Amino acid sequence: MSSQIHHIHQQLMNKEITCTSLVQEKLDGLKQNTNNTVNTLLDTMALDLAAKVDAKIANGETIGLLEGIPFGIKDVYMLQGTYTTASSDLLKNYKSAYTATAIQKLLDAGAIPLVKENCDSFGHGSSSENTIFGAVKNAINPDLVGGGSSGGSAVNVAKDYTVFSIGGDTGGSVRQPAGYNNVYGLKPTYGRISRYGLMAYASSTDCVGPIAKSIEDIRIVLNVMSGKDIKDQTSYACAEISQEAISSSETIKTVGYFKNFIETDAIDTKIKSDFLETIEKIKAKGIQVKALDFFESETLVSTYYTLAMAETASNLSRLDGTNYGNRIESDNLKETYAVTRSENFSEETKRRIVGGNQVLSQGFSDEIYLKGLALRDNISENFENDFNEVDIIISPVTPSTPPKIGDSLKNPHAMYLSDAYTVGFSLGQLPTLTIPQGTTTGLQITAAKHNDELVLKFANFLKDTI
Amino acid sequence: MSKIMTVDVLSSIKGAQPSEAVNKLFEVIKNANTTNNNAFNNHNNALSLNDLREDLVVDSSEIEKQIIIENFPKEKNGYLVVSKVIEE
Numbered sequence: 001m002s003s004q005i006h007h008i009h010q011q012l013m014n015k016e017i018t019c020t021s022l023v024q025e026k027l028d029g030l031k032q033n034t035n036n037t038v039n040t041l042l043d044t045m046a047l048d049l050a051a052k053v054d055a056k057i058a059n060g061e062t063i064g065l066l067e068g069i070p071f072g073i074k075d076v077y078m079l080q081g082t083y084t085t086a087s088s089d090l091l092k093n094y095k096s097a098y099t100a101t102a103i104q105k106l107l108d109a110g111a112i113p114l115v116k117e118n119c120d121s122f123g124h125g126s127s128s129e130n131t132i133f134g135a136v137k138n139a140i141n142p143d144l145v146g147g148g149s150s151g152g153s154a155v156n157v158a159k160d161y162t163v164f165s166i167g168g169d170t171g172g173s174v175r176q177p178a179g180y181n182n183v184y185g186l187k188p189t190y191g192r193i194s195r196y197g198l199m200a201y202a203s204s205t206d207c208v209g210p211i212a213k214s215i216e217d218i219r220i221v222l223n224v225m226s227g228k229d230i231k232d233q234t235s236y237a238c239a240e241i242s243q244e245a246i247s248s249s250e251t252i253k254t255v256g257y258f259k260n261f262i263e264t265d266a267i268d269t270k271i272k273s274d275f276l277e278t279i280e281k282i283k284a285k286g287i288q289v290k291a292l293d294f295f296e297s298e299t300l301v302s303t304y305y306t307l308a309m310a311e312t313a314s315n316l317s318r319l320d321g322t323n324y325g326n327r328i329e330s331d332n333l334k335e336t337y338a339v340t341r342s343e344n345f346s347e348e349t350k351r352r353i354v355g356g357n358q359v360l361s362q363g364f365s366d367e368i369y370l371k372g373l374a375l376r377d378n379i380s381e382n383f384e385n386d387f388n389e390v391d392i393i394i395s396p397v398t399p400s401t402p403p404k405i406g407d408s409l410k411n412p413h414a415m416y417l418s419d420a421y422t423v424g425f426s427l428g429q430l431p432t433l434t435i436p437q438g439t440t441t442g443l444q445i446t447a448a449k450h451n452d453e454l455v456l457k458f459a460n461f462l463k464d465t466i
Numbered sequence: 467m468s469k470i471m472t473v474d475v476l477s478s479i480k481g482a483q484p485s486e487a488v489n490k491l492f493e494v495i496k497n498a499n500t501t502n503n504n505a506f507n508n509h510n511n512a513l514s515l516n517d518l519r520e521d522l523v524v525d526s527s528e529i530e531k532q533i534i535i536e537n538f539p540k541e542k543n544g545y546l547v548v549s550k551v552i553e554e
Contacts, residue, residue: 080529080530080533081529095533095536095537097526097530097534097537098530230519231519233513233517233518233519234513299494299498301491301494302491302494302495302498303495303498305488305491306491306492306495313477317478320478321539322539322548323534323537323539324534324537324538325539326539327539327549329540329549330549332549332550333548333549333550336549337478338480339480341478342479342480342481345479350477350479350482351485351487351488352488353477353482354473354477354479354482354484354488355485355488355492357473357476357477358473358484358488358492359492361471361473361476364492367496368492368496371495371496371498371500372495374500375495375498375500378500378501381501412485412487413486416487416491
């Protein structure tokens with residue numbers, strides 16, 4: 001599909017539609033939707049902003065490309081004055097005091113926020129069932145999960161309730177729901193977009209990521225949000241990616257894939273055969289394809305979850321009901337902390353906090369946490385060597401099709417393993433895009449660190465090739 | 467006071483126990499082979515000390531202060547109420 005942003009921009013400029021009618025139509029869609037994608041509707045704010053855009057157009061002023069474009073925000077981003085619940089009981093009445101840098105940049109460009117979107121609580125999940133707002137239902141088949149943790153965001157884009165949405169990806173939370181709902185979802189290079197104002201899950205892999213229906217819309221939104229921010233010391237300055245720069249794929253000569261992702265019983269047979277068919281189509285275009293060695297899925301998943309749990313135990317230790325959150329008073333301070341956290345965190349969040357404290361405690365940290373860090377180094381080195389051999393790595397997004405609602409909660413270990421194809425790229429901090437092509441749950445395109453441009457370029461090539 | 471703290475105390479979560487699903491992950495790490503076991507070689511997350519932001523106090527806006535107070539869980543006669551302080 002071509003760019004919705006360009007299309008709507010033209011319609012607004014040509015006065016074929018008003019921004020108010022556009023925003024109202026999207027709000028109506030969100031309000032009536034039965035997929036459980038909405039935590040808070042920002043109707044008053046959105047309609048006020050739309051009226052301003054209409055006034056500008058009526059005055060004959062030119063508007064920017066993103067001006068008046070309605071978008072959604074995963075409910076883990078701060079937007080001043082709006083509820084930011086992280087889909088949790090603990091923060092169900094918490095109001096953002098300030099605005100996240102990535103979101104502020106979109107507001108500065110004139111984009112209009114419509115909705116805070118349902119997701120797994122604190123990003124803890126792969127299905128968007130771990131939420132107080134009801135399980136997010138898949139856009140294609142509502143009996144299936146919407147994916148997670150940015151499930152509400154991916155479903156809203158797929159259903160055209162938002163033109164684009166901003167998800168958050170720590171271990172696959174943008175790419176997997178994008179794959180489950182047949183839309184594009186990008187996890188940029190770690191640090192390309194500031195994390196300031198994104199509620200921290202695992203700080204060393206947390207990434208802000210756009211979800212949209214075209215590569216061009218991903219490019220536009222990525223450019224606006226990218227860049228150095230003094231409020232996030234891990235962010236870095238980067239050049240804008242131009243439309244021309246990603247239109248030709250001539251520089252891509254070699255593509256790799258991890259053979260152990262494919263040569264396993266854990267992969268769905270259809271996903272496997274579709275993936276291999278895609279490889280053949282790429283070869284037919286004269287591109288060399290190399291089968292690469294990689295770490296076992298279990299090692300990748302275990303390394304990721306060990307480090308992510310350690311980081312989330314630390315990040316969520318601040319949530320004790322003292323300064324904000326749903327405090328439940330008890331006999332003394334310690335009891336108040338314990339009761340507040342026990343009553344307000346979901347089972348999955350508690351599981352991860354406890355796991356994190358386990359690996360960080362004396363006696364476990366050397367054997368598990370420090371070894372996990374060493375494994376992460378090995379994984380990164382492996383990637384560095386691979387990108388000396390190939391320009392791009394492609395992989396399926398998930399080993400299986402989306403599970404039925406209710407199944408993931410019954411078996412957390414199986415849910416962790418379902419992230420096998422996404423978590424490695426998070427540990428490597430590499431730019432990776434899900435495209436809605438190649439297999440039922442899409443394909444991931446990965447390039448070396450900081451080479452987000454090459455990812456979009458190859459996505460454009462595949463759009464016309466497969 | 468005992469030096470051994472259980473995960474429920476460490477996590478401030480009543481009755482918390484290590485879970486089987488998570489322990490399975492840790493077993494994989496214990497049994498994995500690494501080419502080096504020295505986590506101090508970690509080169510992924512280091513930041514340059516030459517590029518730190520200025521250490522300046524920036525006053526919050528009025529609206530920010532107002533929302534922070536609004537988020538406070540308990541208020542009495544114009545004061546923000548915290549729990550009883552630990553006596554031990």
